[in-house]
Amino acid sequence: MPLCIVCNNKSTKQIFNCCKVRLHTKCVSSYLDKFSMRKCPTCNKKTKYYKTRFNDKENIFVQKVKCFLGKLNNISMSDTDARKLIIVDMFEYISKNTYFFSKNENIKQVVKKKLTEFYIVDEWAEANTIYHRLFKRYIKV
16 A cells, blocks of 8 residues: 555545545645645646545635734734735635635634734725725625
8 A cells, every 4th residue: 555645654545646646634734735736746747636525625724714813913013014915815815715714603703803903994904995895795894
């Protein structure tokens, strides 16, 4: 049986059909981050099918949003440009994954609380109508 390419243990689930790369379910998220989701590391081809469990995709979404929120926590309040860039990236990511965002109420509440803490609605989102609309649409202020 082939080894899992992330942890080098015997694999139980085949994720990619290209070159028969095998991964454990717990190793999927680290593999996806490392190889940008659809490329096989052995032949560098894009795979035709992407097979993973729905919960894995949802967990990856939650981890990514928590990563954005963690970056916001680490930036000082005076560094508004850096905060704006992170918020723009987070909105772009949320707009690409609206299904998972609308389904997960806990993440909605955390994002809404964090963005209102940074006064994004008053200071910045009003001036940038695209992101203000995104804020209103996905956060429902």
